[in-house]
Amino acid sequence: MAFDVLDILKRNNLSVTDSRKKILEIFQQAGGALDHADIEKKTGDSFDRVTIYRTLQTFEAKGIIHTIPTIDNSILYALCKEECSQGNHRDNHIHFICDNCNTTYCLNHIPQSVVQLPEGFTEKRTDIIVSGICNKCK
Amino acid sequence: MAFDVLDILKRNNLSVTDSRKKILEIFQQAGGALDHADIEKKTGDSFDRVTIYRTLQTFEAKGIIHTIPTIDNSILYALCKEECSQGNHRDNHIHFICDNCNTTYCLNHIPQSVVQLPEGFTEKRTDIIVSGICNKCK
DNA sequence: GTAACTGCAAAATATTTGCATCCTT
């Protein structure tokens, strides 16, 4: 666990700091997606709010985490899988958000070219967000 | 045009006010999706910022417009098609956002159950957001 | 006339920026 975290930071040429370690651990434990407020709660008040903003920005720029579109105002972040190496993102994940417990699941099931676009449109990225009830809440 | 707008308001038991008429017209002209800031720009400063917030909330509650999830922080709204009558929403639209001109298109092409969910997960709503280059910018 | 809508002011919340200090390498 701890090893993984250090590994991620080193692989991305980021210096190893408490906040970065902690936030990565939180993502690993959560498994799913988190927003800024989730992370703030889980860190207690160990870190400044601003540090969390900046850490998330850094991670996203490095391709360590990615954003998930949501229907409400929040920005969700989730750890990228190994395949999405920096600059070569293929974020065509499917995300499932439970209407009851609000957990976000990353489903690894990636459909092949679901969408038939009209003439002249070029696809670069596709996000699929499914909401409903998850297997724990049913 | 003007008729349509009045019709929509009356059908939803909403009183006809300047701001509601204007905002509906803006959506009809735009064709695509708009966020709060877009609408504020297009209304000039005819209306208070708060009125726009409340009007959009009202329209969404009535099912006149719907929200579109976006990758960045913005909330996009778009006019619903006739099929989405109130309370009976089937918002499984596909939306295309052009990385260049930033226009959002509602594609009417609705795929049939694209997603194979794991056991125990129930789908209620599915949003598909495709980004890339639109036919005008290519 | 009454209920609903709007505008204004202000509160609450969210995000960004500048700068001095501290930590990682």
Place this chain on the structure above:
DNA sequence: AAGGATGCAAATATTTTGCAGTTAC
């Protein structure tokens, strides 16, 4: 030692709420 990261303060942006005055029906 040097560059980058953090914390604090403050600026900016976004959204919500309360209330008085106005408008639609």
